[in-house]
Amino acid sequence: MIKIYYEQDADLSLLKDKTIAIIGYGIQGRGQALCLRDSGCHVVVSEMEGTVNFEQAKKDGFTPVPALEAAKAGDIIQILTQDHVQSKVYNESIKPNLKKGKALCFSHGFNIRFKQIKPPKNVDVFMVAPKGPGALVRRMFEEGKGVPCLLAVFQDATGVARQIGLAYAKAIGATKAGVIETTFTEETETDLFGEQAVLCGGVTELIKAGFDTLVEAGYQPEIAYFEVLHELKLITDLIQEKGISGMRRGVSNTACYGDLSRGKRIITEKTRKEMKKILKEIQKGKFAKEWIKENEDGRPNFNRMLKEGDEHLIEKVGKQLREMMPWMKK
Numbered sequence: 001m002i003k004i005y006y007e008q009d010a011d012l013s014l015l016k017d018k019t020i021a022i023i024g025y026g027i028q029g030r031g032q033a034l035c036l037r038d039s040g041c042h043v044v045v046s047e048m049e050g051t052v053n054f055e056q057a058k059k060d061g062f063t064p065v066p067a068l069e070a071a072k073a074g075d076i077i078q079i080l081t082q083d084h085v086q087s088k089v090y091n092e093s094i095k096p097n098l099k100k101g102k103a104l105c106f107s108h109g110f111n112i113r114f115k116q117i118k119p120p121k122n123v124d125v126f127m128v129a130p131k132g133p134g135a136l137v138r139r140m141f142e143e144g145k146g147v148p149c150l151l152a153v154f155q156d157a158t159g160v161a162r163q164i165g166l167a168y169a170k171a172i173g174a175t176k177a178g179v180i181e182t183t184f185t186e187e188t189e190t191d192l193f194g195e196q197a198v199l200c201g202g203v204t205e206l207i208k209a210g211f212d213t214l215v216e217a218g219y220q221p222e223i224a225y226f227e228v229l230h231e232l233k234l235i236t237d238l239i240q241e242k243g244i245s246g247m248r249r250g251v252s253n254t255a256c257y258g259d260l261s262r263g264k265r266i267i268t269e270k271t272r273k274e275m276k277k278i279l280k281e282i283q284k285g286k287f288a289k290e291w292i293k294e295n296e297d298g299r300p301n302f303n304r305m306l307k308e309g310d311e312h313l314i315e316k317v318g319k320q321l322r323e324m325m326p327w328m329k330k
Contacts, residue, residue, distance in 0.1 A: 003181040005151070010170035010179075014163055015041050021074025022046065023067050023089060024081035025053040028107055031134025032078065032172050034060060035141045039171035046070035067093035076168065078105040084295045087116040098123050101158060105168065108191065109184035112154055114288040124161035125154040128169045128179075129187060137172055146176030154184050192282045197275045204309075206266075207232065211314045221317045229318065 018041070022033045025047040037043045045062040046069070047054040057064040071077050071094040079086050079094070090111070094104075103124035104117075111117040112125065119125050130137045132147040140147050149169045153161045169179045195201065210228035215221050238247040248256045281287050294302055309315070322328060 005166055005169070005175060005179040005181070007170065007175045010166035010175045011163065012039060012167050012170050014160070014167040015039075015076075015171060018042070018075040019044055019073050020076045020078060020168075021070040023070060023077065023079050023094070025057045025062075025064065026080060026082075026134070028130070028134035028137070029053075029078075029080040030056065030060070031136075031138040031141075032080070032107075032130075033057075033062065034138055035172040036168075038141070041171055044070045044073050068097065071097040074102070076103045076105055076164070078107070078168075079111075080107060083108065083110045084291070086111045090117045103158075103161065103164060105165070106184075109152065109154075109188035110192075110288070112184045113188040114285055114292075116292070119155060121155070122157050123155070124157050124164060126161050126165040126168075127152040127154070127184060127187065128165055128172070128174070130172065130174060137174075140177075141173035144176075146173035148177040149174035149179045150182045150187055151179045152182050152184050152187055189279070189282050192287060193275075193279050196282075196287075197278050203232075208312060208314060215313065221313055222321060225314060225317045225321055229314065230321070 020036055020041050021044045022029050022036075023046045025033065025045050029045070029047075030053075033043050033045055043062070045057050045064045046067045047057050047064040049064070054064050065073075067089055074097075077094055077098075079090065081089050098104075098120055100122040103126065104119055106112065106125075106127045107129045109127055109129075112119075112127075127150065129150040129152075130147045131149065132140075137147045149172075151162070151165050151169060153165060156162065158164075166175070166179065169175055207229050211221075211224045214224035214227065235247060235251070238250045242250060248259060251259075278287075294300075
């Protein structure tokens with residue numbers, strides 16, 4: 001049975017006498033830090049001096065400090081650096097400052113699930129993961145609303161880790177929308193699968209395959225771009241707002257019939273088998289091991305594949321066409 005928590009389930013006073021250290025002032029770090037501060041929490045921010053994020057933290061009224069100093073001050077230490085550097089930051093700056101009763105907080109479970117970070121048994125370890133970027137978390141908070149969150153407890157040393165996690169979620173506005181309980185394993189594995197099979201890997205390859213099919217058949221690249229990439233946002237916005245069934249009723253009957261009658265010819269049983277294979281690789285730690293090694297080796301494959309993607313015709317055409325649409329720029 002799914003557990004969902006709301007405003008009445010969380011006690012913000014549990015954070016009253018605690019210092020929250022935000023390690024990493026990126027998009028998610030900034031959003032959470034500002035909301036926490038506005039909720040009355042004492043927040044210490046850590047960011048590398050000389051970076052854009054460091055300067056942004058100062059503009060926002062924080063005095064950013066090194067991770068070692070923030071971890072020493074923090075009762076709750078929220079690690080919001082990128083996945084591939086979290087273990088280094090943890091071992092060098094956070095681990096030496098962990099004491100009984102402190103808490104480690106995450107917004108993604110990668111480093112706990114794949115044992116890149118192994119916390120001592122005398123600290124709480126929980127996750128508060130907003131289902132939206134930090135800028136959206138901040139905007140919804142300012143509007144008196146909230147972004148749904150996931151909550152997971154990996155280690156409950158104090159006996160109140162869940163309550164502290166819920167208080168943290170309330171402080172960033174999440175309990176207004178709802179906080180769903182999960183586990184580090186479930187959040188990590190589903191997140192990686194979604195990115196690889198659908199949201200990033202699946203979608204980008206589908207777009208490029210459609211573009212290449214039209215261009216190779218003799219159609220203008222510009223027309224192909226509009227049909228398979230530009231208009232995608234219109235469809236995903238409809239799906240997000242109304243679900244798949246609502247989207248089908250929001251497009252033309254011709255488009256809807258094409259969806260219903262042709263979609264399964266694109267996503268075949270072979271595709272579904274490959275998705276299951278990708279999920280198994282995630283569950284068994286194969287992807288994590290590969291990604292960790294890729295970073296240790298200096299990212300040769302990552303950089304090569306990224307460059308190859310940048311050189312695809314769709315990128316050249318897209319850049320030119322987006323210049324025609326200044327309203328898309330922010």
